[in-house]
Amino acid sequence: MRFLSLSLLSLLSPAVRASRGPFLQETGDGSWVMGNDLWNVTQGSVYAKNLYWKGVPGADLVGSASGHYLGYDGENNFRFTNATISAKGTHFIDVSFQSTAGDFHWVIFDDLSGAYQYFVNRALPNISILRTLWRLAPEYFTHGRTHVKDEPLPAFDLYSTGTNVQDETWQLADGSYITKYDWSNAVRDRDFYGVYGSKVGSWWIHPSTEYYNSDHLSQTLTVHRENWARRHLSQPERSEALGYGICWFDNKAYNSRGGLQGTLRLSDGRPASNAAVYLGDSDTNVRPSIQGSNYYYTTYTNDKGRFSFKHVRTGSYGLYASSNGGKLADVYTNYTKSDVNITKDRTLNLGQLAWKVSGRTKRIWQIGAFDKTARGFKNGGLPYQHGVTEESPANLTFEVGKSKDSDWYYASSAIGTWTVEFNLAENDFAANKTALLSVSFAGYSQSAALNIHVNGNVIDSLSKNTLASDPGEWRFFQPRRCLPNANLSGVSSNKDQSYSSAGHQDVPSRPPSHPTSHVSTQPPNYAPQQGPGYPSPEVAHSTGSSSQPGSDRQRDFDEEQSGIEISCAARGQSTTDHDVPFYTGEQPGVTAVVDLYSGAQRSAPRHLLLRPSPPTSMLQCEKDYLRSKGVFNLPRESSRKELLIAYFHNMHPILPVLNAGVLKNMQEPLNMSLPDLLLFWSMASVAINFVPSSLWQLEGFASRKDMKDTMYGYAKCLYDVGGTMSKEHQLQCALLLCFWHSDRDSHSQPWYWSGVAVSLCQIIGLHRNPDSVTVNPHVSPQSRRMWRRLWGACLFRDRWLSLTLGRPMRIRLEDCDMPFPTLEDVLFDVEELGPLLKETYIPEDLDRLAQYWISLLQLSRLLGNILILCYQQNGSAPSLQQCESLEAELLQYRIPETGRSGSRLEDFFYYHAQLHHQAAMITFYRPLVTITPAGLELDAGALWRSKIRSRMEAAAASTNAALDSIAREDLVGFAGPMTPPLLVPAMHAHLLNCKSPDSLVQRLGFNKLDLCMAVMRELQRTYTSASIFCGIFGEAIRLLQKSPMNQVGVSGSQLPAVGPDQLQSSDGRGSADPVNTDMPFIDDSFLNFLLDEESGYNLWESMNMMEPPFDVSQA
Incomplete structure (x- = not known):
């Protein structure tokens, strides 16, 4: 079960009491109506619309908006295929909507203007967020409310007159901004939220936060622009949010609860005071920000490092802890413990837990705290608003010992240099030689790039190629090297958030080209800081010949480390969250070696995520x-x-x-x-x-x-x-x-x-x-x-x-x-994308249009089988059974019946799918016209080939029928680059009839070919391939007719010739494009091949063989 919430409609006057009770009714068109005497709504396969409530008689409270839906990671992924009443009580029913990912429930009471909702998870993947929301009629819902913000929503005319500067963000004429992201908030601090107006409103009330994904830092948007009357919620309703129990919800698994407690102490002896503690997935290799298949709990330790959780659902969990600043401001490692098993009615005491931290070496300086936020810096922690980063200067100097943390801005958006100036005692430098720089990021934008300099020397660079996973995550980074030099200073960047540094390493003096610290360009994994197979830099650098040049030794080391990284990642022992896909390949090969480590029962995963290569600057x-x-x-x-x-x-x-x-x-x-x-x-x-x-x-x-x-x-x-x-x-x-x-x-x-x-x-x-x-x-x-x-x-x-x-x-x-x-x-x-981008760029019927591609993929699979069976150069003759089996699959193929709604683009896609189908059919029948498959009796061969030819010609005629519909309905303008080749199989079939000894068959062949050539001429204005096909078939027609050819390709026509500059467009695109006569070099041998009954469709290969040699001097 993933969440439990209460969705309420409310009004300013007392609610009307129900008299009949809750209901669910199927409409017969793939949707269902549910509700009670106070309200009802119609649920479709994705969206719930047509929302009516007695408080506003006769008004559809969804109107032109999207309505209600359930989705994860921002998408409306759930499609419901069935609805049932899964349970009922004296005063309620539990309505279950089924989807492949799970079951979504509405619990409807007879006297409640709203419903409880919960989700039973069956097949959810790792996700960032699962949400259910209403997008309601803006004319009724004019205000929004969260626990940090309660005010009118911006007027719609502001959007039309403002400038869209980024997703759902507009700049107004006075320079201010409006954005839906001002309504974001921390998920675990919420009480209730929604939208309201003078007559009606919509509220979400959550009985607990345990079904929220991720840890303390998770923030999401709760008020959407199309959304959700304000009234003061009654005490019984507000008390729903205070505990996990709901009196009617008697699921045994849900109510099976236990507890957990323990004490965290750092390895340097300090208590882990005010640390952020998170109870999440048992698999600690999955970072908290994308965990989503379990229940999740958060708390903080007290000043002695003690923590406890109550009312935890029984099961296996992972325990995670990280610094929340304060006395742990210098701690950048994380604590993790897997296989924490919670049992019913028991509190598990973990005792004292040792949290390993880096050695407490002498700190040179530190700006801010390692708390995974931008708090403490200038403008950090301001109310949600757009454009705060613009207040940050392009250039900034921070003087250690004089400047304060609040002098360092929380973010930078302008290209410039931010400098940290400090002094280092000469004896400290002489004793240590090197220092370790540690950088913490609360976040970064997609176009960010940062170079770190020490006294003018670049020691490392960061960009989205280096920090390539989710830009909203916290990052921890330690440069590849720090150069030993007194009076260290200098940090330049054009994007930075929460920069800090602390500590040093006692590393023997080495040539400057060698790294002096551990490299981490991603946020630390909640896994052990070191894993088996990762040698320390000291060990790695001690290998090899002492006479080998430093740069070569470093390259050998880096290359060997790549192999170690692959091996460790395959065994689940990588030390950081990497995100560059790497495929190991299959056995035989090096994969076989990796599989040896996995044991006899399982193989290592083939798809790994590795660290990105260091960014390279363009010359x-x-x-x-x-x-x-x-x-x-x-x-x-x-x-x-x-x-x-x-x-x-x-x-x-x-x-x-x-x-x-x-x-x-x-x-x-x-x-x-x-x-x-x-x-x-x-x-x-x-x-x-x-x-x-x-x-x-x-x-x-x-x-x-x-x-x-x-x-x-x-x-x-x-x-x-x-x-x-x-x-x-x-x-x-x-x-x-x-x-x-x-x-x-x-x-x-x-x-x-x-x-x-x-x-x-x-x-x-x-x-x-x-x-x-x-x-x-x-x-x-x-x-x-x-x-x-x-x-x-x-x-x-x-x-x-x-x-x-x-x-x-x-x-x-x-x-x-x-x-x-x-x-x-x-x-x-x-x-x-947000409503504006979606409305502007995405077709409304994308869900119907995309079904044609899904269907054509299955046809493409069959086409591959055709080419293997009938067209392989060294293949054997197909058997009768193979032919009949493949033909049956082709005949069973169906173009989606989407209930075409009048969209001209959808009409074209329908005809285009027909062209694909008929092209595949002709391709299948074409070689069978002249061969007898194995297993067919010899005396039946002639009848077989005659039937096959009739079926081929029927498929070619169906192609013409589709082309006729495209032309008559003025859909040629929708033709794409894949359209011209689809006409070729039918044109080839018609061309063979053009040389029939029967004059009627010959005339019909020319007429059918004439239609195809007319459409191909239209396509020629846009597509070079169409010009090539016009040249090939036009020459074939000339050869058969033995007379000059006119523009439509049929020499017997009495139409006057028309020059290319006189052609007019009929595709609705305005004036015609000049015709590009991309004619190939064609000789009689190629035309003989084209007209040969036993030839295939290898037109291009044969044509290319006949082209004149390429003249290098003309290149």
Whole structure:
């Protein structure tokens, strides 16, 4: 069970009493109505809407808002498939809504304007937050209230006149800000919260905090802009929040409780006074901030280090402790203890617990406390408000002995230098030689970067590549080295929060290139500070030949440490929370060695998280090169917005390779890092296919293809020169760049980029299920969902490009066990965007559009089976049983029946799915027209081939029917780069009929081919591949007709010829783009191959063999 809360509607006058009682009623359309005589609401598969209450007769209190939903990590992930009354009493019913992750309950009493809610967990992963909330009609709910804030919500007209500066944050004309994040608060300090107006309101009351995820530091948003009458809550209602027990909730497991107590003492003898103590997951390798499958308890020790917990649910827990400042201000280690077992009606006394801390060496100086917060610094701890960091200066000097902690600002947002000046006695320096610098971060923004200097020498650098996990977490960092030098001073950064330093190490004097302290670029893991297999720096540096140069010895050491890190991570003994994915591979190989340590009963996990490589700075010449290439010349703001809308409406539903959260970084060019810029140009090179012609004209380009080529050039330049980026980032860009065609490189780019994507996919290990051996606690639910999407995208492109380009498939499903993505995987990242971004960029029917991609992945699997069975160069002839089995699967394939709502984009997606299906069918039937499968009697061969040919031609005719619908409904403008190749199988089938001895069949073949060529000509204006296909089939028609060909490709037509500059667009994109005649070099031998009954679809490979040699002098 994950939470228990009371959701109340309230009013200013006394509540009306019920007379009939609570109810649940199924509507028959996949939704249910529940409530009592006071209120009722309609629950759909995701959202509960149509909320009515007697206090405001006839008013829908949800209105145009989203309504009520349950989700985790910010997404509306839960989809309910059934509803039942699981229990009932004299005055209540318990309504259970079932989903794959668990059961969500509403306990409805006959006289209560509200309901109790609780969740029974069945399959929740590790999560950051599980929440249930209302988004209600803003006209009724005008005020918000938390335990720290109670005031009117901003008027809606302020949003329309303000400037959106970041997610859900607007700057007003007077320079002030409004943001929903002002309503955030610490989860364990809350009493009740909600929204209200003059007539009605909505309150959440929580009987305890034990079902809140994470530890003392967890903060979340409680008041949402569309949300929730204020009245003073009665004493019985408020008392609900004082204990764990609810009189009606008689679940035995929930009420099975015990206690825990103990005393914490530091290894240096001090009591752990006022330490933060957290009772969480037994697996201490999972950091508290993402724990979410258990119940969680927090407290603080007294001045003697004693702590206790009461009313703890029975089970196994982990005990965690960390400094909360005060007398422990210098303590940066954490205490952990696993397997703390709580039993019913007993209090477990752990006795005195030893908390290991660093040796109490002489402290040179320290600013602030190691308490994982920014308290004590200037502006630290102010009420929630936007823009506080802007008050921090760009440059700051802190003089040890004179300055106070409150002189050091809690955050920095301007580029500059923050300096700590101090003196070090010469005898201290002579005695110790080196010092250990320790830095504590309360948080950092995505674009942060920091260099640490000692007397002008850079000793380390931090950036989002170094601190690459959740930016909202606390960080602890110790630089790789401190240079021995008197009068140490100097810290420069352009982003810093809670900087502090303490202690030194007695390390023998070494050459300056050697590290003198332990390296930690991530927050300390709540695991032992040292694990087996990690030699100390002293031991590591003592190995090797004494004559070996220092730099070589250091490199050997670093490389060996990489191997040790992999081995320890595979055995669950890593010492820090790393977040760079690493795939060990399968046996045979080094994985076999790692498995030896895991024992005979289990194998080591294959997906690990390692520390990131140190950040590298881009050389000035590289920056100058990128600038000279124009990669920083972004389109106008209106053009950028239109490109992003085009991408997320037309491409994202059918190939969701990007997390929708990238939109947050692309609203303002200053927020875009080089990896973000690469993503933008990659997206734009595809999105340009769907924007009006006025856009490329406004940007000063001669044609759509001209602008597309330019944006592709920017993306490729950044890909090659843009510095260090994650492999997942590279994979996403490669999948987008594989839509680019050009005759200048033999049209090889799609296959090249597809190969890059598949290689990166297999390097990261996305073809393997990270939980295939055991549930991998280091892979977040968000990563799992994104990995499945990327894996599905690679498979999808591999199969269809293999068909289109006549190349061997790169992915063997026999080597893969990654599950196919689900609809929930596609939708998980959208809700976090906030209403404005979501409304602006995401199609309203994304949940329906994405179903077509989910379905096409299954068709892609079948296409792979077709290519293996019928098109392998060294494959054996298929058997009759194999053919019939595969044909049965193809015939059973169904395009989703989504109940099309009138969206033109959804209509196109439906027809586009038909084109995919018929292309796969023709590809299957095509080689069987001329062969007799093994197992078929010889005298039945002719009849078999005749039936197969009829089925192939029926599939080709169905392709024409879909094209006719697309043309008549004016949907050609929605065609994407994957559309032209889907016409080729049907066109090939029609072309074979064009040389039939039967004149009627021949004329029908030309007519059907004429329709395909007409659509292909429309697509030619946008897609180079369509130009190639027009050239290939146009020449074939000319060869058959033996006469000049007109623009529609059928020489017998009496229509006058039309020049390329006279063509008019019918796709709703404005004026036509100039036609790009990307015609290939074609000779008669290729046309003979195309018209051969026994030829396959290896059109591109054969065409490329006939191209003239590449002239290096023209390059």
